[in-house]
Amino acid sequence: MDPQPGVLDLSRADAAPKALFAEINSKGLGITGGLKKVTNDMKTHKNPDLRQHAPVPFKAKQPPTFKPMGKPKAAPKMPPKLVLEGKKWIVEYQENQNNLVIDNTEMKQTIYIYKCTKSALIVKGKINSIVLDSCKKMGVAFESVVSGVEIINSDSIQVQAQGTMPNVSIDKTDGCLVYLSKECLDCQIVSAKSSEMNVARPKGDDSGDFDEYPISEQFRTFWDEKKKTFVSESAEQMG
Template identity: 40%
Template sequence: MFVIHRVRQVGSAEFWSNRIRKEYRNKDDEVSKAQITFCVKLSSLVKELSAYTKEWHTTGLAWGKGAALTKSAAQAGVDTVSAATTPTATATVKTKGAESKTVKAAPPVKSAADASEELKAALLAKTTGGNSAATGLKKVPRDQQTWRKEYKKDSATPAPASSAPSKAVTSVKAKSSSNKPPPPPKIEFHAPTNKWLVEHQVSPTQTPIVLTVDVTDLKHQVYIYKCTNVTVVVKGRFKNIIVDSCVRCNVIFDTVLISTEVFNGKSCKVQINGTCPSFVIDKTDGCQVYLSKETMAVTKFVTSKSSEMNVCWQDPSGDMKEVPIPEQFHHQLNPETGKISSEVSDLYTSNC
């Protein structure tokens, strides 16, 4: 690349010199003669510079350490320095008002790649101050070193400004969620799904409020959601009823064709005045089920992840009976069949 640049410079000098010669040729005034002389000397300078770079800087300029001059010679001002091309070159220094002195010069640089590596190493040493990875890092005072016993969080410097917005956003979100008003209570019929919705009903006092739902179609369903301290009375025959996420909720209904389901509840009570083929209890702590005479021999219970479940009914003498639904079982593997057999714990033997 440097050879190509050198050739281009020679051609460029000849091009612009010819334009000057064309303008001032055949003129005898001093200015024209000076312009022609300038073109001749410029062409000679560029050609000689090209020959010099071809001999001494074939691959481009190379930075070396140069001659090891004494401090006094450098201060006096160096006029000319000539160095030999041998590895053990010497330099003759002529200073103003002083005798000539001969000093040893450093060997020339072998290639531009070596000079580039030396320059990189010098810059790295200047910027980092050494080869250690910790060089240039800010020293942390003892009172701010978290691993020491005497470190106190209150006396530490404040956290960076970048983390403050995130904490502020988190606190704002927490406050907004806690201050969010509860949804309005609802008791209505949703025609597209044939479902009665009883949602977010809460008693303002310790006494439960009573809500009545009149169902007139066997295809209708009843869905009770997030009600607290209420009593829901459902009249008529309908498809099924679901009690979801309710606390201290009492449900009284006549007849269900498919099932009754209680999910995610606490201290719920359900009374069946008619019949109910299936009763499902899931993830509920405290569920009291009251059976009528018609449904005692019909209702089947399915339970999972629930506790404090009891079934109540009235015996022929008119007294109320109560038995718990087992929560503890004994399981045993049969190696021959590869199946597990389960039995109710002895805690419920006397009542089941």
């Protein structure tokens, strides 16, 4: 029965090698008697004329060509946005806006500020939290937050609490000034991979002025034999 098209006939594929090996086994070295012999005039080591070849013409390599790179295309400018989506206020791509206001807030609402530049935002009422992400030269003043304020991947940021604020998180930010009110002097500030951070607290009088203090950027870590653990202290404590 002939094999189906496209299917390898293994029985026929093995037939030729098997026949060759069978002939070798039967004839031994005598199987080479039927091969064509090579005479001396066909051997290159005895006939130098056979080793002569026409010279290959030299062809210089062309230097690689490089296309000049054009200027990278600027990212398309996104439209500014200030809307309430569910329980989250979205403030995006605001530029050179110093009169942004969010009012009619609720305590369960949050505010997410993204890629805003050279602008200022005022938040009225008590909200849950505020996040500033990838902003530059941005200022935010608010009454009170329940959870806290987070600043990440930003540059030259100012935030001011007029009421309560339990904590502030500063991450990957260069240049940040946090104004505390009398109601949030116990605020905890946690920072990481940031520089030029300062915190301002109101003076004891009623002048409305603030005293400004730097937040340490450098720390020394050492083993405390009494506490049996590693302890970190700021550069100011080292001095």
